[in-house]
Amino acid sequence: MSRRHSTKYKIDRRVGENIWGRPKSPVNKRPNRPGQHGGARRGKLSDFGTQLMAKQKLKFYYGDITEKQFRKTYDEANRRKGNTAELLIGLLECRLDAFVYRSKFVPTIFAARQFVNHAHVKVNGVRTNIPSYRLKPGDVVEVRDRAKNMALVLEALGSAERDIPDYIDVDPKAMSATFVRIPTLSDVPYPVKMEPNLVVEFYSS
Numbered sequence: 001m002s003r004r005h006s007t008k009y010k011i012d013r014r015v016g017e018n019i020w021g022r023p024k025s026p027v028n029k030r031p032n033r034p035g036q037h038g039g040a041r042r043g044k045l046s047d048f049g050t051q052l053m054a055k056q057k058l059k060f061y062y063g064d065i066t067e068k069q070f071r072k073t074y075d076e077a078n079r080r081k082g083n084t085a086e087l088l089i090g091l092l093e094c095r096l097d098a099f100v101y102r103s104k105f106v107p108t109i110f111a112a113r114q115f116v117n118h119a120h121v122k123v124n125g126v127r128t129n130i131p132s133y134r135l136k137p138g139d140v141v142e143v144r145d146r147a148k149n150m151a152l153v154l155e156a157l158g159s160a161e162r163d164i165p166d167y168i169d170v171d172p173k174a175m176s177a178t179f180v181r182i183p184t185l186s187d188v189p190y191p192v193k194m195e196p197n198l199v200v201e202f203y204s205s
Helices: 003-015 047-061 067-079 084-093 096-102 109-117 151-158 196-204
Strands: 121-123 126-128 140-143 168-171 176-179
Touching: 047 067, 047 196, 067 084, 067 196, 084 096, 084 196, 096 109, 096 121, 096 140, 109 151
Parallel strands: none
Antiparallel strands: 121 126, 121 140, 140 176, 168 176
């Protein structure tokens, strides 16, 4: 088992949920936390603990985002006019790595970050290798020719494991996708319940 798979499964067990909806997640059969005392009954979380878990779950979902990057995204959402929780989700879904994952060009959000890092995609015809690059509605992301026959890409596009949300318009033959609009929380196909309102409470307290 690779270190990344091991870490990903530990995250699932730590939060007690299959946050990526993967069929091989250990919490499908064993919902215990990792470690020697993982089988001990979970105590009732305090308000702070509940808020922290909601923040960690949302941050973990987007892969290798650091706490500094996640906080920066929250601060930007908080500066904008409107519902901070909804704006936070919208900003996270505007990330290039999240978009590549949503478009099913790769099987996992972790693979999406690496895929972008290796410059396998173009945005509006320009090679881009920054996972945190922020897309705007109307932007077109395409897989570069050299990557179109990668087993990783072909497997992901052919997988029935997850659906492409309606705020993304994908052309599977061309291996390109258009960012139609910035989604709201209800638009995003999270496999588990996300509570960005608790994330806002966590950072506001």
